Amino acid sequence: MKLSIIGTGYVGLVTGACFAEKGHDVTCVDNDPAKVALLRGGGIPIYEPGLEDIIRRNVAAGRLRFSDSIAEGVRHGQAVFVAVPTPPRPDGSVEMRFVEKVARDIAGAMTEYRIVVDKSTVPVKTGLKVADTIKRYNKAGVEFDVVSNPEFMREGCAVQDQMNPDRIVVGVTSQRPVPAMKEVYGPFNAPLIITDINSAELIKHASNSFLALKISYANALSAICECSHANIEQVVDGVGFDKRIGRAFLNAGIGYGGSCFPKDISAFIAIAEELGCDFRLLKEVQRINADQLHRFVKKIRETLWVLNDKVIAVFGLAFKPNTDDVRSSPAIDLVHALQREDTAIRAYDPQGMEKAREILKNVTFCGDPYEAAKGADAIVLATEWDEFKSLDYARIKGLMTHPIFFDGRNQLDPAKMTALGYTYKSIGR
Numbered sequence: 001m002k003l004s005i006i007g008t009g010y011v012g013l014v015t016g017a018c019f020a021e022k023g024h025d026v027t028c029v030d031n032d033p034a035k036v037a038l039l040r041g042g043g044i045p046i047y048e049p050g051l052e053d054i055i056r057r058n059v060a061a062g063r064l065r066f067s068d069s070i071a072e073g074v075r076h077g078q079a080v081f082v083a084v085p086t087p088p089r090p091d092g093s094v095e096m097r098f099v100e101k102v103a104r105d106i107a108g109a110m111t112e113y114r115i116v117v118d119k120s121t122v123p124v125k126t127g128l129k130v131a132d133t134i135k136r137y138n139k140a141g142v143e144f145d146v147v148s149n150p151e152f153m154r155e156g157c158a159v160q161d162q163m164n165p166d167r168i169v170v171g172v173t174s175q176r177p178v179p180a181m182k183e184v185y186g187p188f189n190a191p192l193i194i195t196d197i198n199s200a201e202l203i204k205h206a207s208n209s210f211l212a213l214k215i216s217y218a219n220a221l222s223a224i225c226e227c228s229h230a231n232i233e234q235v236v237d238g239v240g241f242d243k244r245i246g247r248a249f250l251n252a253g254i255g256y257g258g259s260c261f262p263k264d265i266s267a268f269i270a271i272a273e274e275l276g277c278d279f280r281l282l283k284e285v286q287r288i289n290a291d292q293l294h295r296f297v298k299k300i301r302e303t304l305w306v307l308n309d310k311v312i313a314v315f316g317l318a319f320k321p322n323t324d325d326v327r328s329s330p331a332i333d334l335v336h337a338l339q340r341e342d343t344a345i346r347a348y349d350p351q352g353m354e355k356a357r358e359i360l361k362n363v364t365f366c367g368d369p370y371e372a373a374k375g376a377d378a379i380v381l382a383t384e385w386d387e388f389k390s391l392d393y394a395r396i397k398g399l400m401t402h403p404i405f406f407d408g409r410n411q412l413d414p415a416k417m418t419a420l421g422y423t424y425k426s427i428g429r
């Protein structure tokens with residue numbers, strides 16, 4: 001099927017590439033000519049495992065191409081997927097100007113029936129507003145349908161999530177676009193859930209909020225474990241075996257971050273408020289998340305007493321492993337918190353250094369964890385990269401001024417670290 005994607009960010013690029021991989025004929029559009037030029041030249045603007053291969057393969061096979069013209073995208077795609085940014089406004093609500101602009105542009109370019117599919121994460125009732133906008137700006141009265149089709153891909157395994165989804169949600173206002181949406185997703189072999197359009201939009205915010213809620217629940221439990229000398233890992237393992245609960249997203253740490261959870265939870269609170277509902281549960285989820293980082297910094301301060309002048313090695317800057325994304329990363333917040341107390345930071349991240357350099361000032365960026373550990377009064381593990389589990393910690397101990405280790409992601413074995421001579425502190429155990 002001929003498909004177009006408007007916006008080549010994480011969501012748009014991965015979606016377009018995976019559609020092509022499943023045999024569809026895809027045009028990806030972006031209004032940034034430099035990005036389009038990069039993609040046309042074989043470059044990939046983001047780090048996402050597996051993406052480069054898929055893009056290269058499908059461009060070569062003629063199933064995937066890039067354009068900076070929405071008109072070209074609208075001409076090409078029977079279904080036009082909108083995957084443009086919906087960033088947060090300062091008050092937590094969602095900035096809708098890019099979605100609205102694309103709706104107008106699509107309206108202006110449409111000459112025959114099109115299905116306009118919203119993939120961006122948007123407030124409930126956006127689809128209806130997009131439909132009104134297209135109707136208003138398409139003077140020729142061309143027929144169209146608006147569909148909501150939220151994405152559920154995690155950075156770092158976005159390709160895998162997109163190729164093997166748990167479910168596909170399709171929100172519609174009429175049955176007309178349903179067969180085409182079934183054709184788009186037929187090759188993905190996943191349950192297709194057809195809902196009304198408002199429900200589809202809510203499913204996205206409800207899913208991400210629930211996952212964040214699980215993390216905050218584990219983090220709140222970790223505080224209780226610390227006060228009661230219990231072990232959070234054992235507690236959540238025991239809880240997670242209950243199939244009704246599940247073990248996933250119950251890892252305590254220094255909190256959730258990234259471009260989705262913080263933004264989506266703020267947005268959902270703001271959306272609820274606009275609808276006259278006070279979503280206090282989610283406000284508490286946010287509060288616990290912020291507290292978790294403060295509690296961790298307090299732990300570091302209590303151990304080192306005065307932080308001023310201390311050299312701290314930070315392992316991990318990305319908001320989670322297998323990505324170079326440092327947006328709303330708890331690791332970055334942690335560095336800022338430590339810098340406010342005049343520590344000297346030596347940092348290392350397997351992928352996130354380049355992007356971290358744009359945000360962090362006065363940090364010594366190191367080529368590997370061993371270099372970062374040199375002369376450190378303490379190490380803080382802030383992102384759960386696999387690489388950090390298998391380092392030579394005996395060697396690292398020898399490089400440090402003092403063998404003090406704060407494990408913000410419970411990645412290492414407390415008994416082993418203590419046996420090596422470290423003062424080792426983690427979360428909730």
Ligand code: UDX
Binds near residue numbers: 151257
């Ligand atoms: C999330 C959703 O999972 C995905 O479905 C949605 O479409 C986009 O938002 P992503 O932001 O890529 O994906 O990251 P995710 O893997 O969900 O992790 C989010 C944050 O939670 C990370 O900072 C991670 O370290 C943290 N986390 C995750 C925990 O602290 N504990 C856990 O148990 C799981």
